[in-house]
Amino acid sequence: MRLLVLGGTRFLGRGVVDAALAAGDEVTTFTRGSSGEPPAGVEALHGDRNRPDGPDVLRGREWDAVVDTSGYVPVVVGRGAELLAGGVGHYVFVSSVNAYPGWPEQPVRADTPVHDCEPDAGSPDGSFDIEQYGPYKAGSERAVDRHFAGRSVHLRSGLIVGPHDPSGRFPYWVHRMDRGGEVLAPGNPDREVRVVDARDLGAFAVECARARVTGAFPATGPAGQTTFGGMLAAMAAAPETTVTWASDDFLVEHGVQPWSDLPLWIPAAGGAGVYDQDTTEAERAGLRCRPVEETAADTLAWLRAGGATAPMEAPRITRPGLTPQREAELLAAWRAR
Numbered sequence: 001m002r003l004l005v006l007g008g009t010r011f012l013g014r015g016v017v018d019a020a021l022a023a024g025d026e027v028t029t030f031t032r033g034s035s036g037e038p039p040a041g042v043e044a045l046h047g048d049r050n051r052p053d054g055p056d057v058l059r060g061r062e063w064d065a066v067v068d069t070s071g072y073v074p075v076v077v078g079r080g081a082e083l084l085a086g087g088v089g090h091y092v093f094v095s096s097v098n099a100y101p102g103w104p105e106q107p108v109r110a111d112t113p114v115h116d117c118e119p120d121a122g123s124p125d126g127s128f129d130i131e132q133y134g135p136y137k138a139g140s141e142r143a144v145d146r147h148f149a150g151r152s153v154h155l156r157s158g159l160i161v162g163p164h165d166p167s168g169r170f171p172y173w174v175h176r177m178d179r180g181g182e183v184l185a186p187g188n189p190d191r192e193v194r195v196v197d198a199r200d201l202g203a204f205a206v207e208c209a210r211a212r213v214t215g216a217f218p219a220t221g222p223a224g225q226t227t228f229g230g231m232l233a234a235m236a237a238a239p240e241t242t243v244t245w246a247s248d249d250f251l252v253e254h255g256v257q258p259w260s261d262l263p264l265w266i267p268a269a270g271g272a273g274v275y276d277q278d279t280t281e282a283e284r285a286g287l288r289c290r291p292v293e294e295t296a297a298d299t300l301a302w303l304r305a306g307g308a309t310a311p312m313e314a315p316r317i318t319r320p321g322l323t324p325q326r327e328a329e330l331l332a333a334w335r336a337r
Contacts, residue, residue: 001020001023001025001026001064001065001209001210002025002026002028002062002063002064002065003020003025003026003027003028003063003064003065003066003067003206003209004028004029004030004058004061004063004065004066004067004084004088005017005020005027005028005029005030005066005067005069006030006049006066006067006068006069006070006071006080007029007030007031007068007069007070008027008029008030008031008038008042008069009029009031009035009036009037009038010035010164010166011160011162011164011165011166011198012069012094012157012160012198012201012202013029013031013069013070013202014164014198014202015162015197015198015199015200015201015202015203016067016069016202016205016206017029017038017039017042017202018039018199018202019199019202019203019205019206020206021039021041021042023206023210025206027041027042027043028042028043028044028045028061028063029042029043029044029045030045030046030047030049030055030057030058031044031045031046031070032046032047032048033046045057045058049070049076049079049080049126050073050076050124050125050126050127051125052079052124055079055080055083058080058083058084059083060087061087062087062088063084063087063088063089064088064089064090064209065088065089065090065091065092065209065210065212066084066088066090066091066092066209067092067094067205067206067209068080068091068092068093068094068144069094069205071093071094071140071144072126072128072133072136072137072140073121073122073123073126073127073128073136073140074117074118074119074120074121074122074136074139074140074142074143075119075120075121075122075123075124075143076122076124076126077093077140077143077144078119078120078140078143078144078146078147079124081143081144081146081147081148082146082147084147085147085148088148089151089212090148090151090152090153090209090212091144091148091151091152091153092152092153092155092205092208092209092213093140093141093144093152093153093154093155094155094157094201094205095137095138095140095141095154095155095156095157095216096133096134096137096156096157097156097157097158097218097220097277098133098134098137099114099115099134099135099137099138099141099156100112100113100114100115100134100156101113101114101115101134101135102273103134103273103274104266104270104271104272104273104274105270105271105272105273106272106273107272107273107276107277107278108156108218108273108276108277108278109278110217110278110280110281114138114141114216115134115135115137115138115139116135116138117135117136117138117139117142118139118142119139119140119142119143119145119146120143121135121136121139122136122139137156141154141216150214151212151214152214153208153213153214153215153216154215154216154217155201155204155205155208155217155219155282156216156217156218156219157196157201157219157220158194158195158196158218158219158220158221158275158277159194159195159196159220159221159264160195160196160197160198160201161195161196161197161198161295161299162197162198162199162295162298162299163198163298163299163301163302163307164198164302164307165198165299167320168263168319168320168321169259169263169264169320170195170263170264170295170299171299171303171307172263172320172321173231173232173235173263173264174235174296174299174300174303175300175303176321177232177235177236177237177238177241178235178236178237178238178300178303178304179238180237180238180239180240180241181238181240181241181242182242182243182244182331183232183241183242183243183244184244184246184262184322184327184330184331184334185228185229185232185243185244185245185246185262186228186245186246186248186251186256186262186265187228187245187246187247187248187251187265187267187268188228188245188268189227189228189229189230189232189243189245190227190228190229191227191228191268191275192223192224192225192226192227192228192275192276193221193225193226193227193228193230193231193264193275194220194221194222194223194225194226194275194277195220195221195225195226195231195289195292195295196219196220196221196287196289197289197290197294197295199290200287200288200289200290201219201287203288204219204282204285204286204287204288207285207286208285208286211285211286213285215281217279217281217282217285218277218278218279218282219279219282219287220275220277220279220282221279221289222279222283222289223279225289225292226292228264228265229243229245230292231264231292231296234291234292234293234296235296235300236296236297236300244331244334246330246334248267248268248269250333250334250337251265251267251330252267254330254333256322256330258270258271259320260320261320261321261322261326262321262322263320263321
């Protein structure tokens with residue numbers, strides 16, 4: 001298969017490229033060139049899709065399929081999709097569960113509606129605010145379908161984890177357990193957690209391209225994958241490590257910010273659906289997730305080798321997690337409650 005990857009040198013893009021190469025596919029990446037180059041054997045094209053003439057290097061070329069890992073603004077995604085429509089057979093768009101307006105408060109099912117966002121929404125220069133991320137993902141799906149009707153699939157990904165994770169969310173817990181001591185953990189250890197390794201989602205995207213899967217569905221870990229307590233237990237812990245679970249109410253009262261101060265956590269009262277998605281269609285189409293233990297071990301090896309956890313560029317976020325001082329203060333307050 002001749003595969004074009006929009007992105008391909010960071011996190012999920014790396015997973016897509018590696019999976020395609022492993023399958024013997026002919027791979028081309030299109031990036032700005034600011035995050036390094038793809039592996040040997042990959043054709044690297046450069047340009048900025050946020051500029052009207054940025055994707056011109058793709059004009060007149062042909063590929064069997066494209067996997068888009070870097071689309072955020074509908075008008076920009078649509079501009080690229082229009083350019084590719086005549087020379088690409090199938091479009092795999094990596095969307096997000098943020099496309100569902102009820103998430104994370106409500107579960108996601110096969111018929112759950114997405115945000116009502118127009119396919120030409122947004123600024124032509126690709127700029128956007130974090131509040132627009134979910135609606136713009138839904139609008140970007142429509143922008144793709146405007147030019148690839150009947151030959152596209154939208155993978156509404158959940159929490160993507162693994163080596164090279166630039167968000168720092170999963171790596172925070174891997175690093176924290178490795179550092180040891182008394183670890184502050186949020187809420188109920190039996191609360192379900194579902195994640196998808198970037199390498200598994202990348203392999204799934206490639207297979208969706210190969211099989212020309214169509215439609216749209218949640219793509220995250222399977223039901224019953226693990227719990228918060230199980231996830232921490234799957235991470236290599238330093239000697240003398242203990243985990244102290246503080247209640248949601250306590251953490252909220254003490255100003256702990258969900259998802260940022262304590263990554264992967266949203267209080268039960270406002271996040272009943274955060275890890276509740278129907279992944280039946282994704283699994284039927286071939287999504288398979290490796291054990292969380294494997295992802296944690298590989299992430300730790302990456303961190304120990306100097307892996308960075310710099311904030312993502314789009315959307316911009318601050319590095320998550322508690323400082324050691326803030327964690328110690330909260331642990332002392334929890335014991336003294």
